[in-house]
Amino acid sequence: MNIFICPVCGEKLNDTGKSYVCGKNHSFDIARSGYVNLLLSKHAGKTVHGDNKLMVQARKNFLDKGYYSKLKDELCEAVRRYSRKGSMILDAGCGEGYYTAAVAEAVPGAGIYGIDISKTAVEYAAKRCKTASFATASVFHIPAEERSCDMLITLFAPYCGEEFRRVLRDGGIMIMAIPSENHLWELKQAIYDTPYKNEVKPYELDGFALIRKKRISYRIQLDSQEDIQSLFSMTPYYYKTGKAEQQRLAALENLETQVDFELLIYKKV
Numbered sequence: 001m002n003i004f005i006c007p008v009c010g011e012k013l014n015d016t017g018k019s020y021v022c023g024k025n026h027s028f029d030i031a032r033s034g035y036v037n038l039l040l041s042k043h044a045g046k047t048v049h050g051d052n053k054l055m056v057q058a059r060k061n062f063l064d065k066g067y068y069s070k071l072k073d074e075l076c077e078a079v080r081r082y083s084r085k086g087s088m089i090l091d092a093g094c095g096e097g098y099y100t101a102a103v104a105e106a107v108p109g110a111g112i113y114g115i116d117i118s119k120t121a122v123e124y125a126a127k128r129c130k131t132a133s134f135a136t137a138s139v140f141h142i143p144a145e146e147r148s149c150d151m152l153i154t155l156f157a158p159y160c161g162e163e164f165r166r167v168l169r170d171g172g173i174m175i176m177a178i179p180s181e182n183h184l185w186e187l188k189q190a191i192y193d194t195p196y197k198n199e200v201k202p203y204e205l206d207g208f209a210l211i212r213k214k215r216i217s218y219r220i221q222l223d224s225q226e227d228i229q230s231l232f233s234m235t236p237y238y239y240k241t242g243k244a245e246q247q248r249l250a251a252l253e254n255l256e257t258q259v260d261f262e263l264l265i266y267k268k269v
Helices: 053-063 069-082 097-106 119-128 162-166 185-191 224-235 244-251
Strands: 019-021 027-029 088-092 111-116 135-138 150-156 168-179 208-222 255-268
Touching: 053 097, 053 208, 053 224, 069 097, 069 150, 069 168, 069 208, 069 255, 088 097, 097 111, 097 119, 097 150, 111 119, 135 168, 150 162, 162 168, 168 224, 185 244, 185 255, 208 224, 224 244
Parallel strands: 088 111, 088 150, 111 135, 150 168
Antiparallel strands: 019 027, 168 255, 208 255
């Protein structure tokens, strides 16, 4: 089964092996790496679409070393707990596929899909995980059929409640990960003169009932400038700091910092 729909007319897309084609003959070629571009220009930003190659490569380098493996393990446990055999699972804002690949391995037999607005990220994801289907697309215009997903995963990605509710079946599960108040606190202290803690917004979301939440908090030790820069480059702070702050971080040879996440489980009501 394929959940993708044509971004032009909304009809179901059929996978021919080389392209996705709808009943009105709108066709979208499958790239050599395995993903399909379903992002229309009117749904994209005016500048760079999502994370650029620097941020994607930095995140891949950092995540592949296991610094966030506890979050990955908790996510996979939640997916196994709330999914069923043959579930259709959408990773909305999948990035370079670190978590998507882990989910695919955790629930063999499920239909795994990932979308991201960054073409670079989706290409990385498609190369990493051959058992999932990936598309370049916006979470604000998800090219998936109405009520086609049993589960939706959104990890540190933009939130679009209207679209998430549309693609989830009634009673479907949404798993969300957000940074908690102390996330990367020591990294912020190393960069800023007056760092601030993250604001954790209220958990209530229209159309969803919160059924479980878990805080995942621990410390990580970065013993190389490469890893410090990878962590820094994959965060929004990279583009919000001046040259002086960046030079301050570049002088560090090691860094111990807290990572602080909240894993939230919602049910569509």
